[in-house]
Amino acid sequence: MEKKKSLFLMVAITSTLFTLAGCGDEGGGKISTDDSGNIILPDFPETPNEKDSWEYLKDENGNIEDWTVDWYVNDSTFSWNTYGSDRVSQVIKEKTGVTIRFTSPVTDDGQKLSTLISGNKLPDLVSIQCWYPQCSQLAQQDYVYPLDALIDKWAPSMKDREQTDIWNYFKQGDGYCYGIPNFAYSNKYISDDEQMEPNGCLLVREDWYKEVEAAGIDMTNPDGFIKGCEFIKNKYSSSIPFQIGPFTTDGNTSIDWLSQYFACSFEDKDGNYVDRRYTENYKDMLKFLNECYQKGLIKADNITDKAAQIKTKISRGNVFASIVTPQDYQVAFKNCYSNGIKYIPLVLRNYKDEAPVLQDISGNGYLLTMVSNNCKRPDKVIKLLDFLYSEEGQRLVAFGVEGETYEYVDETKTSIKWTDKYLSGVNNPGSADATWVNDYGLYQMTLLMNLAYINKLKPLNGMSDSDMYIYNLKRPMMPYSYNYKPIFLKHDTSDKNYSSIMQKNTTITTKWSEYLANMISNDDYTKVYNTAINYIEKRGLTEVINFYSKSYITTKETLGVTYGWAPNRPDYKEPVTSKNGDFSKYVTR
Secondary structure, eight states: OHHHHHHHHHHHHTTOOOOOSOOOSSOOOOOEEOTTSOEEOOOOOOOOSSSOGGGGGBOTTSOBOOEEEEEEESOTTOOOTTTTTSHHHHHHHHHHOEEEEEEOOSSSSSHHHHHHHHTTOOOSEEEEETTSHHHHHHHHTTSBOOHHHHHHHHOGGGGGGOOHHHHHHTBOTTSOBOOEESSOOOTTTSOTTOOOOBSSEEEEEHHHHHHHHHTTOOTTSHHHHHHHHHHHHHHOTTOEEEEEOOEETTEEHHHHHHHHHTTOOSBOTTSOBOOGGGSHHHHHHHHHHHHHHHTTSSOGGGGTOOHHHHHHHHHTTOEEEEEEOGGGGHHHHHHHHHTTOOEEEOOOOOTTOOOOOEEBSOOSOSEEEEEBTTOSOHHHHHHHHHHHHSHHHHHHHHHOOBTTTEEESSTTOSOEEEOHHHHHHHHSTTSHHHHHHHTTOTTOOOTTOOHHHHHHHOOOTTOOHHHHHHHHTTGGGGGGEEOOGGGSOOOOTTSTTHHHHHHHHHHHHHHHHHHHHHHHHSSOHHHHHHHHHHHHHHTTHHHHHHHHHHHHHHHHHHHTOSOSSGGGSTTOOOOOOBTTBOGGGOOOO
16 A cells, blocks of 8 residues: 555656546536536435434345445556455445445556546446546546535535545535545644654665764765765675665656755745756755766666665665665565664755755545446445445454454543454464454455554554564654645646646656666766756746646645745744654654
């Protein structure tokens, strides 16, 4: 799940949008309105609001009629292999009577989704990456129902579960919300002043770092960082002094994280959107990376390495410093930990001695789930969504059933712990309890998962030492971590220039990624940078920036903020921590 989340956040930061074959200019759905503009829905009885909506699926004898729903998930990696036989899916059926038939594409090239749309063959439910243009196009062309209308008529109990800020973000120009995102972090569960861990992190191998410290080298500034890496390179011939992540057609995630350590702003002092590639701090970051490469601290094969190769290098413990998305490489870091090698964060400041401004783990979501106009029983489907979206449903899919896999710590029911049987299964591979745990089906139904709620409730008593190590890995950097939601731009997809702007931006982003690798490895990085800027300006960068500037204003208005860049806020104060962050942020079982 974390991998999906970090992918979405990265796409948002780099202003990249995957433009797939979308809805055509003609056609559309069959949702209609009356003379007053009210949505006309199928003629099923309205549902009262005296209890949870899914309770009305029962007849007067408490029985629930079996029914089936087809659900398309636009992600080739999605699977629920134990569905139907595991405990979680059985409880969902007990509560709602539903049997879900999932389908997903073989590859993520967009063809399956395009075919479903063009043939008007969307199933009852569709889950699509929420930054894809199809989400808005499906709504605008009446391929999907407005959830507000379904909720009003058939799931009024769901109104109290709405996460207002997230729903407002996904509202279309007609004022309706057409989908529910998973992995979204709402202020209903996360307060504005609540610090979260960063998404990416700069980590150093602790034992080698102590040797650098003992040599009197301060690695918290660019020059000192380079000296520290050179020290390790000279002392350990097999070491990889500085490891960054893989390059893709969308750029390089590690460089995006590093730009945050260098405090590369996406907003000027007046609150206007800026392209960070033009900022002085971004150019300083390129200078730093180029120097690391020229001195052999970033190895030549790092430019062409894929994620699997990078994971192998981290697993071996040869990497001294790495800046990656740790949750995507947690198996590698766990392998190191099992061999007595620990990594800790490092606070790297830029050449101006400014503190890092890191993006926290929160976001507006990954997959947006919508109810298709082909759905035969939207009155039942919205009740299913109500159950899955409820805190009861969230606890089920993440933690199981109370008394079986978890129990409340006390009568306040604000925290939970794993049961002895569950822990026995986790800690005794091959046992009957282990088989029971593996067949339970936890964390499989992620399509409406609310991590902001789940992570607050998550029990820690079942974590192994290595799990707890990973859980705490980035937490010392929390003082430098901020909400980046304003840069997850809310575009006006009805704008006549929207499609052409997105196409231009895709071209720019792909080419910039090619230039980016060359900037790091070329002797004259400034020449490559100037060539790259010249190229993307000729390909319409100014038009993209102008369009994005308008979207930035809209997004901030939607979120109710004046400044998106934390240092611009009147109450901003630079954090003061140790060179490795604030270790008081560690949590224990």
